[in-house]
Every structure is written in C-alpha cells, then in structure tokens.
Amino acid sequence: MKLALALSLNAIIATSAFLPSGSRRSITQQNQKHPSFSVITPLAAESTASGGELWNVQRIARVSDWASTAPDDDGSKPETHYYPSPLSLKDNIPSSWFVGENAAVAVKVQIDALETVDENCVLPQDFFDDEDDDIEYCEVETREAFVMAGPRKEIAFDPPKCKAAIVTCGGLCPGLNTVVREVIMCLRRQYGVTETYGIKSGYRGFLKPETWTHLDSDAVKDLHQRGGSMLGSSRGGHNTTAIVDALVEQGVNLLFVVGGDGSLRGAAKIASEVEARSAPIAVAAIPKTIDNDVPIIDRTFGFETAVEAAKDAIDVANV
Numbered sequence: 001m002k003l004a005l006a007l008s009l010n011a012i013i014a015t016s017a018f019l020p021s022g023s024r025r026s027i028t029q030q031n032q033k034h035p036s037f038s039v040i041t042p043l044a045a046e047s048t049a050s051g052g053e054l055w056n057v058q059r060i061a062r063v064s065d066w067a068s069t070a071p072d073d074d075g076s077k078p079e080t081h082y083y084p085s086p087l088s089l090k091d092n093i094p095s096s097w098f099v100g101e102n103a104a105v106a107v108k109v110q111i112d113a114l115e116t117v118d119e120n121c122v123l124p125q126d127f128f129d130d131e132d133d134d135i136e137y138c139e140v141e142t143r144e145a146f147v148m149a150g151p152r153k154e155i156a157f158d159p160p161k162c163k164a165a166i167v168t169c170g171g172l173c174p175g176l177n178t179v180v181r182e183v184i185m186c187l188r189r190q191y192g193v194t195e196t197y198g199i200k201s202g203y204r205g206f207l208k209p210e211t212w213t214h215l216d217s218d219a220v221k222d223l224h225q226r227g228g229s230m231l232g233s234s235r236g237g238h239n240t241t242a243i244v245d246a247l248v249e250q251g252v253n254l255l256f257v258v259g260g261d262g263s264l265r266g267a268a269k270i271a272s273e274v275e276a277r278s279a280p281i282a283v284a285a286i287p288k289t290i291d292n293d294v295p296i297i298d299r300t301f302g303f304e305t306a307v308e309a310a311k312d313a314i315d316v317a318n319v
Contacts, residue, residue: 055145057104061275063253063282064156082154086191099150107144107296146296156282157253159192164254165212165247167199168229169263173288174305176229176258181220183256183286188217193254198230203266204237206246238266244273244281253281260289 064082087093166183168176180198187193198213199205205212213219213231223230247255247270257267264285271283287294290306 055104055106055143057145057147060147061271062156063274063280065275081158082156083158085151085153085155086159087151088153095153097151098153099148101152103148103150104145105148105296107146160194162187162191162193162254163195163197163250163252164193164256165197165199165250165252166215166231166256166258167202167205168231168233168288169202169257169259169266170233170235170288171260172228172233173290174227174302176233176288176302177226178224179258179286179288179301180215180230181223184215184220185217187254197252201232202234202237203239203243203263204234205231206243207239209246209250212250235262238269240266240269240273243270244277244279247274247281248277248279255281255283256286257283258286258288260287260291261294263288 085098088095088098164187166180168180184196187196196215198215200211200213201208220230255267255270257263257270259267264287267283267285274281274283287297287300288302289300290302292300292303294300
C-alpha cells in the first residue's frame with residue numbers, strides 16, 4: 001500500500017507540479033476503418049475535436065502557458081525554459097518509464113468496438129476485417145480523455161530554485177500523514193527540492209505564514225505510523241485572493257492541496273487566480289475522501305480503512 005501510494009504521488013507530482021507547457025490535443029485517425037491505429041496531433045487550446053478526430057483530450061492548465069506570456073520589465077516577452085527532470089538523469093531509470101507527451105487515458109474504458117461511430121450509422125460486421133481502405137464510412141464521434149499522469153523527461157521548473165508547500169483540508173481521512181510524507185520525500189529525494197513547507201489548519205493557515213512548518217526528511221520519516229494529519233485540517237476559511245497573495249509574498253511556486261470535492265474546488269479557484277495574475281505557481285490537487293466517489297480514480301486513499309472500521313461496527317451491532 002505504501003509503495004503504491006508513493007508511486008501514485010510521484011505521478012501526481014511529476015505531472016501536475018512540473019509539467020511543461022502544452023496545447024489541447026486530439027487523436028486523429030490514420031485509418032477510419034481501424035480506430036486503434038491513430039496518432040495525436042496538437043490543436044489550438046480553443047479548438048474542439050471534429051471530423052475524423054477520435055479523441056477529445058481535456059486541456060490541462062500548465063503554469064508555463066501563462067507564466068511565459070508575462071512580459072519582462074522592459075516589455076519584452078521572456079523565453080520559455082524547460083529543465084531536464086532529475087529522474088531522467090538517473091542511470092537506473094529507463095526512458096520507457098516516462099510518460100509520452102501525447103499519452104492520454106479514456107474517460108470510458110470499456111466500450112463496444114463499433115460504438116465510436118455516429119449513432120445513426122450501422123457498420124457491417126466485417127468492418128475490422130475489410131482491407132479495402134477506399135471504402136467510406138460514417139463520421140467518427142469524438143471521445144473524452146484525460147492527459148495521463150506520470151513523470152515527464154522535461155519539466156517547467158528548476159528544482160533547486162523551487163519552494164513547495166502542502167496543505168490538508170476538509171475532514172480527516174486515514175492516510176493523510178502518509179500522503180504528506182511521500183510528497184515531501186519525493187520532492188526532496190527524487191527532485192532535489194529543498195524548501196518544503198507544511199501549511200497548518202487547512203486554508204485558514206495561508207493567512208498566517210509565520211505558522212508554516214519547514215518539513216525535511218527527518219521531520220516526516222516516521223509520519224506514516226501516525227494517524228490524523230500533522231498539519232491539522234479545517235473546513236471553510238477559503239479566501240482565494242488572500243491565499244494567492246500569501247503564496248506570492250512567500251515565494252511559493254509549488255502548491256499541493258490534499259482534500260475532497262469542496263477543497264479541490266477551492267484549489268481550482270486558486271489555480272484560476274494564479275493564471276489570471278500570470279504568476280509562476282503550479283497547483284497540484286490530491287483527492288482525499290473515504291467515500292471513494294472521485295471520477296476516474298479507482299480507489300481513493302483511506303477508503304479501505306474506513307470500510308474495515310465500519311465493518312467492525314456493523315459486526316458488533318449484529319451480535
């Protein structure tokens with residue numbers, strides 16, 4: 001469980017916090033008769049998939065999309081810089097371990113093979129067996145997909161110059177301390193980020209930077225053995241403008257928000273405000289809920305522990 005969580009968090013960190021700039025993408029079929037043979041081509045951010053495009057990949061807001069467009073003091077547009085991921089410099093990590101630029105995950109995993117066509121069109125049963133490439137078939141419907149999480153070879157920040165902060169919001173959930181531990185360990189040991197802080201008391205803690213706690217490897221090494229959240233938590237207290245003000249004033253450029261649906265809506269507001277200001281701050285959200293009701297994610301951390309605890313209570317009641 002601990003190893004799986006560590007790998008999952010590494011995928012979140014590598015994707016959300018350090019992801020280079022990119023545009024919205026869709027997969028265009030090379031051959032409409034065989035949807036499995038396809039390539040991904042870049043589209044403008046405002047474009048939508050149409051015609052022969054099979055996949056409509058949800059656009060991911062990346063910090064270099066807006067931070068690189070902010071003019072310098074002299075009015076000139078700064079050059080966008082990318083950095084090699086520290087992971088890509090390790091001899092024991094193969095290149096196949098990194099997620100490709102065009103990798104995506106379908107929202108609907110299980111489908112009918114003939115479902116990717118217009119509902120008014122009926123395909124022949126030998127559709128996939130016919131080798132005549134000149135036959136014209138119906139328009140292919142686009143399908144929703146998400147950018148795949150995972151480490152990239154190039155990242156948007158220079159790790160030694162990063163300052164990261166993590167906050168836990170909403171109700172308590174089994175595994176919170178483990179999440180905090182793995183985020184800090186991953187940032188420091190795998191990416192070389194040395195300025196890592198914990199924000200106490202949920203969103204309210206942003207307004208009191210003097211209470212932020214510096215977290216190094218020694219501070220979190222045994223954290224997975226403790227319950228609750230060492231940072232504490234709270235509901236509400238979200239003030240988007242004040243939160244972003246605090247991040248800018250304290251020089252934080254990597255923010256990790258651990259929370260449920262309400263907390264993550266707050267994280268989305270922070271990300272929107274950051275983008276509106278063209279501030280070089282990346283916001284990464286880590287879903288936390290014992291309800292296991294987050295779409296796309298198979299199982300949220302803490303869910304199994306909550307089920308086991310509920311099972312014990314039910315067993316006692318039935319006796």
